Amino acid sequence: MFSIEKTIVPLPIPLVPGTSSSASQEIYSGGSVQLWSDYLKVPLHPKSVYVVRQYMHDGVCGCLEAFGQGESLLQDPGCIEELEDRLHFYVEECDYLQGFQVLCDLHNGFSGVGAKVTELICDEYSGKGILTWGLTPVMSDMADYQKNVYRLMNTALGIVHLSSHSSLFCPMSLSGSLGIRPQPPITFPYINYDASLNYHSSAILAAALDTLTAPYRLCSSQGSMTHLAETLNFSGRKVVxxxxxxxxxxxxxxxxxxxxxxxxxxxxxxxxxxxxxxxxxxxxxxxxxxxxxxxxxxxxxxxxxxxxxxxxxxxxxxxxxxxxxxxxxxxxxxxxxxxxxxxxxxxxxxxxxxxxxxxxxxxxxxxxxxxxxxxxxxxxxxxxxxxPVLHTLLYSLYKDLRKLNTRRWASFFAAGVEQDNFQDALEELRTLSQCYEVGFEADESEDEADLD
Known part of the structure; x- marks a missing residue:
């Protein structure tokens, strides 16, 4: 499994803790813990971690914040060679390679990294399943308008590029919206979690992901990654x-x-x-x-x-x-x-x-x-x-971005994405949303298209 996120550490799935018996009754509340992987005690093979040294993890400056920055990382021949070497190392250890899972941040420059990684895997291992999970934080910094706009543009480009190179693409978050307007976080009737703690939200998503992927991970299962994708992605519907x-x-x-x-x-x-x-x-x-x-x-x-x-x-x-x-x-x-x-x-x-x-x-x-x-x-x-709920998700994001004056965000496009390519991606996002239209939604989007 590839995990392309700020920590560059695979999510601990399945949820099997590496704690001693004396700690088994300890009640974890989170505290200063930010990520699920802060508690990860599973030894990782050196070839399973690739550190991006050009950018800081969570600094005020030097962050990987734009899609183009992420793409440009994997245009370096040395980086591509290193990634291919690590891929081959693990692929050669497989008795039967079903495919690849890619976990990737959508809201920042790692969406560009994920787009290039899935493209590389698609070209190198055609015919294998590629299931991609696009992750976004529960809470966004709505007070910083530039970061909010960057988040929208990264997310749109990520969805379009990741879905095109994957067998199946699924956005996952406890956030109530990907759009410009904030929505309350998802609530659960029997969980009292702190939405500001990634430790809490990532644990819930990990439980869901561990369950969703069980059909092709179990030895007793008759299905595979490719089989799962084929049952869900017909008629161009590669987003679930x-x-x-x-x-x-x-x-x-x-x-x-x-x-x-x-x-x-x-x-x-x-x-x-x-x-x-x-x-x-x-x-x-x-x-x-x-x-x-x-x-x-x-x-x-x-x-x-x-x-x-x-x-x-x-x-x-x-x-x-x-x-x-x-x-x-x-x-x-x-x-x-x-x-x-x-x-x-x-x-x-x-x-x-x-x-x-x-x-x-x-x-x-x-x-x-x-x-x-x-x-x-x-x-x-x-x-x-x-x-059909995906029509709402994708089309709402398209409408929010269509209202933006992209000329104001030259710094985003200076990172490597051409404005014409961005507009093409927006049209692809709109086309993708139309795959999920039913009844009145189709009529509504046609009326809005006429207004455009």
Whole structure:
């Protein structure tokens, strides 16, 4: 897995902590910790880390802040040769190479680095899967107008270039919007996290990512990266949205059908792709993973009686989840996977959970009278969707950038991106957004195009 972000350190996935037994009960609150990887105790091979020395990590100046700066880094023959050498080192160790995962910042110059890396991988390993995850921070510095505009331009260029060279591209963030106007961060009913702490937000995203990628990482799985991409990216829809329920709201002692029946009108997950959520049950295709639900939760809690719903008539968790998806998303192509293994939340995972959760992450009717030692694991429901909500995400970003007078931002284009190329990228962003139009959205965008 390539992780192209400020830290240049792979995200610790799966979430298996490297702590001693004496620290297993410690409650982590975050404090001065900024990133998940600050707690990373997994030894990294020297060839797995490539340090960009030309730019500072988080200084006032000398930051990698523009897409063109990132692109120019990988135009250096020495840098490309070094990257190719590291790639070949790991590829030669593979018995069966499915493809590559690329984690990349979207909002800064690393979007340009990611664009060049995915282009390099696409050219070097054609036919292999490339799944790219574009990450943005929860909180943005809205007071600094230049940084905000740079964020928008980097994000737009990143989406266009990364999606064109990837099998599948997914923007991920707990931010409520990628656009010029700030939106409140995503909230979760049973997590009390601090949106200003990357330690907290990255832990939630890591739990979702660990769940979403399980179908092609498990030895027992029949699918692959390429298979997952092909089920979701037809008709030019190479961008997908991520959804997750962290934790999945399963009541202790109740069956899975009991839980799903309470969410017939409104699915329990939250959108993790920086877009104002629409209460519309509609998607073109989806891959759904439910983990941490044991077999005893799959059937009715009252065996021998007449099933109270079609869900209760299902024989196992797989059937119950598949039936639920077909009911809530009629006409959509849905694949589902059910894993008994829950998501581990032992230290260093932050303990920001509701007191209503048991140590195994199941819901209680009321907080326990005793003091809990912390939540050790949680069930998680996560989905990748090719959905009309992406039209809102992509087209809103396009509209925000169309309103800008790009001539005012000569410093951004001095870094290497031509203004004509930027305008071409904007049109590609608009075309990409049109792949997700349905009904009134198509009419609305056509009316706005006439006004342009």
């Amino acid at each position: 949205a991520a959804w997750a329920s962290v934790p999945f709201p399963a009541l202790q002692g109740y069956s899975l059908p009991d839980t799903l029946c309470t969410y017939q009108q409104d699915v329990p997950w939250k959108l993790l792709s920086s877009c104002r959520e629409k209460k519309v049950s509609c998607c073109f295709a989806q891959s759904v993973v439910l983990r941490g639900i044991c077999k005893e939760h799959s059937i009715s809690s009252c065996p021998g009686k007449q099933p109270t719903s079609p869900l209760h008539a299902c024989e196992n968790t797989e059937q119950a989840l598949q039936h639920y998806l077909h009911t809530v998303f009629p006409g959509a192509f849905s694949t589902s996977h059910v894993l008994e293994q829950p998501c581990s939340t032992l230290p260093p995972y932050p303990q920001f959970f509701s007191p209503l959760l048991t140590r195994q992450g199941f819901l209680l009717d009321k907080p326990p009278s005793y003091s809990s030692a912390g939540v050790e694991s949680i069930p998680v429901l996560a989905a990748l969707q090719s959905s």
